Each structure stands twice: as C-alpha cells, then as structure tokens.
Amino acid sequence: MKPLAIAFDVHGTLAHWPPTRVQPIEVQRLLANVGIDISYQAFEAARQAVFMIVGAKRPIVSWADFLALQFDHMGVRVPIDVLPAVAQLYESRDAMRLFPDALDAVRAAKARGLITLAFTSLPAFMLGAAGDALLPTLDHYFDSGLIGHPKGSNAFYREIARRLDLRSDRILAVGDDPLCDCTLPQECDWQTVWLDRAGTTKSPDADLPRIRSLSELATYCH
Numbered sequence: 733m734k735p736l737a738i739a740f741d742v743h744g745t746l747a748h749w750p751p752t753r754v755q756p757i758e759v760q761r762l763l764a765n766v767g768i769d770i771s772y773q774a775f776e777a778a779r780q781a782v783f784m785i786v787g788a789k790r791p792i793v794s795w796a797d798f799l800a801l802q803f804d805h806m807g808v809r810v811p812i813d814v815l816p817a818v819a820q821l822y823e824s825r826d827a828m829r830l831f832p833d834a835l836d837a838v839r840a841a842k843a844r845g846l847i848t849l850a851f852t853s854l855p856a857f858m859l860g861a862a863g864d865a866l867l868p869t870l871d872h873y874f875d876s877g878l879i880g881h882p883k884g885s886n887a888f889y890r891e892i893a894r895r896l897d898l899r900s901d902r903i904l905a906v907g908d909d910p911l912c913d914c915t916l917p918q919e920c921d922w923q924t925v926w927l928d929r930a931g932t933t934k935s936p937d938a939d940l941p942r943i944r945s946l947s948e949l950a951t952y953c954h
C-alpha cells in the first residue's frame with residue numbers, strides 16, 4: 733500500500749553527533765574545578781533518564797534546560813552561574829551534522845506529495861545549525877517530549893498516527909535501529925525500511941526491507 737507519510741529517525745538516519753562531542757568525564761572535571769563532585773557514569777545514566785523518562789513528559793528547549801533536568805535527576809545542585817558554562821560547552825561542540833543524503837531524501841519525499849516527519853527521542857535544539865536546513869523540509873518534528881511518550885513504546889507510534897490523522901499502515905518509517913525504528917513501529921502497523929548504512933549490522937528480522945542509503949528510499953514510496 734502506498735504510504736501517505738514518511739517518518740525519518742534522526743540520530744543515525746538523518747544526522748549524527750560530531751567527533752568533537754562532549755564526553756561525560758569532561759563535565760565531571762569542569763564541575764570539580766568549582767568544588768562540585770559528580771561521577772561521570774552517574775552523569776551519563778542521568779542523561780539517558782532525561783531522554784527516556786523525564787524528557788517524555790514535556791518538551792525540552794535548550795541545553796541549559798536539558799542539563800538542569802539531568803542534574804536534578806542526579807540530586808546535584810549546580811549554581812545558576814555555573815550551569816551556563818556547562819551548557820556553552822555543549823552548544824559549542826555537540827551540534828549534530830546531517831548525513832550527505834538526508835536533505836535530498838526528505839525533499840524527494842515531499843516532491844512526491846508525502847507528509848514528512850521526524851520521529852525521535854532527540855529534542856530539535858540538539859540539531860544545532862543543522863536544524864536550520866533540516867526543519868523547514870519537515871512537516872512535523874515529533875520528539876518524545878512533544879508526543880508525551882518515550883520512543884520505543886507503542887503509545888509513541890500510535891500517538892503520531894493519531895496526530896497525523898492517518899491510518900497507521902499509511903506511514904512509512906525509515907531508521908538505522910532495526911528494533912526501535914522498524915520492528916516496533918511495524919508491530920503498530922507502520923510500514924518500515926531499515927537503513928543499514930554500514931552494511932554489516934545483523935538484523936533481528938531477516939524479512940525487514942533494507943537499504944544502504946536514503947537515496948534508495950524512493951523504491952518504497954510508490
């Protein structure tokens with residue numbers, strides 16, 4: 733059945749983190765310089781909690797907002813004059829970068845009359861300057877905070893279909909995670925295509941349609 737909407741995963745599909753990405757140990761050492769002791773491992777665990785639990789309760793709008801939630805989850809009090817320094821570290825080094833085939837794939841889908849959307853755990857601000865190019869090409873950017881459910885839950889995929897006012901089987905999802913981007917949406921009746929950029933990842937489902945590049949996606953849009 734021809735899809736009416738195409739849902740793109742973000743991380744690993746449309747964009748990736750830069751090699752300059754901030755490491756948790758850097759934050760541990762930065763805070764140590766002002767007398768605040770944290771564990772970089774606890775910091776990373778809190779990051780995942782914000783993405784999957786706290787961040788599914790409301791939209792997160794900036795690095796300062798995200799980090800404040802992260803430190804609160806850890807029970808760490810970071811002075812208001814220190815938090816901007818940590819946020820600036822992320823703002824200067826963690827802006828995502830688009831894959832070379834990303835914009836062309838989204839634009840091609842729109843040219844075919846498809847609704848284009850992102851489905852992701854990542855708040856849009858994490859795209860940084862890449863968002864200036866990507867977001868205008870998308871009709872919707874659905875992150876967990878906006879949807880109100882963590883990505884990976886059935887409720888996440890079903891709420892997107894409800895907001896689009898489409899039957900679930902008219903949505904085509906494409907992403908690099910065969911479970912979260914393909915198998916789980918498929919269980920909610922979405923059509924799915926697995927983006928296996930490396931060509932080396934073993935799929936848990938041998939029947940998943942597979943592409944190596946977003947330039948091959950057109951085959952599944954008819």
